[in-house]
Amino acid sequence: MSKNPIKHVVLFKFKEGTSESQVTEIIEGYKALPGKISVMKHFEWGKDISVENLNQGFTHCFITTFEDEAGRDAYIPHEAHQAYVKVLLPHLDKLLVLDFSPEVGQ
Amino acid sequence: MSKNPIKHVVLFKFKEGTSESQVTEIIEGYKALPGKISVMKHFEWGKDISVENLNQGFTHCFITTFEDEAGRDAYIPHEAHQAYVKVLLPHLDKLLVLDFSPEVGQ
Numbered sequence: 001m002s003k004n005p006i007k008h009v010v011l012f013k014f015k016e017g018t019s020e021s022q023v024t025e026i027i028e029g030y031k032a033l034p035g036k037i038s039v040m041k042h043f044e045w046g047k048d049i050s051v052e053n054l055n056q057g058f059t060h061c062f063i064t065t066f067e068d069e070a071g072r073d074a075y076i077p078h079e080a081h082q083a084y085v086k087v088l089l090p091h092l093d094k095l096l097v098l099d100f101s102p103e104v105g106q
Numbered sequence: 107m108s109k110n111p112i113k114h115v116v117l118f119k120f121k122e123g124t125s126e127s128q129v130t131e132i133i134e135g136y137k138a139l140p141g142k143i144s145v146m147k148h149f150e151w152g153k154d155i156s157v158e159n160l161n162q163g164f165t166h167c168f169i170t171t172f173e174d175e176a177g178r179d180a181y182i183p184h185e186a187h188q189a190y191v192k193v194l195l196p197h198l199d200k201l202l203v204l205d206f207s208p209e210v211g212q
Contacts, residue, residue, distance in 0.1 A: 006155070007150075007152070007167075007169075008156075009115065009167055011202075011204060031211050034211050042210075042211075043210070043211035044113075044208035044209065044210045044211065045206070045208065045209055045211070046113070046206025046207050046208050046209055047206060048204045048205060048206060049112070049175075049205050049206060049207060050114075050203050050204050050205040051178075051179075051182070051205075052182065052203050054201055054202060054203035054204075055202065055203065055204045056200075056202045058202070058204055060206075061113075061115055061204050061206045063113075063169075063208075069155075072157075073157075076157070076158065094162075095160055096117075096160060096161065096162045096164070096202075097156050097158050097160035097161065098117060098154045098156050098160075098161045098164055098167050099154065099155050099156040099157075100151070100152025100153060100154060100155060100166075100167045101152050101155060102150035102151065102152050102169075103150065103151055103152055104148075104149070104150045105137050105140050105148075105149035105150065105151070
């Protein structure tokens with residue numbers, strides 16, 4: 001199993017009708033996960049501010065860094081992650097998850 | 107205009123029938139851009155290795171960091187970027203672009 005770091009890219013599109021306070025609560029829930037799941041070595045997120053009209057409806061991006069694939073594999077079934085997913089999913093219209101082991105350019 | 111760094115997240119799904127050598131050429135073309143476009147302050151990329159079956163068909167992720175929104179705004183119309191887009195687009199089934207100004211957690 002690779003020991004290369006893994007970047008875990010997650011995009012959300014909320015359902016129409018999801019209130020601002022629900023969106024905030026869901027974001028706060030994600031932000032709380034690194035405090036509960038030690039394999040989340042770095043976490044960053046933000047709201048889409050792209051100008052090319054190619055976001056395919058997704059509005060929020062969250063990137064977690066795991067030390068290696070074993071970290072990612074420990075995260076997915078972690079009870080704090082699973083509990084979060086249960087709260088999250090009813091509010092999502094679309095969800096995208098893509099992981100990669102980064103090759104770094106300049 | 108914000109002086110916060112911008113992460114520019116790009117996902118590709120290639121058309122069926124795109125050969126491995128065409129995929130390699132397209133990736134090499136993207137990797138060459140930071141050498142031509144000074145506002146690309148950091149660049150990393152990789153092939154999807156996610157296991158949650160939520161990649162929505164996207165297979166490659168590229169993340170560029172710009173120093174600020176002005177950097178992103180200089181990148182989009184840059185002739186090296188525009189020349190690359192012309193070569194790229196005929197090979198893509200789907201393209202997703204999302205930018206965010208990262209808030210960093212743990």
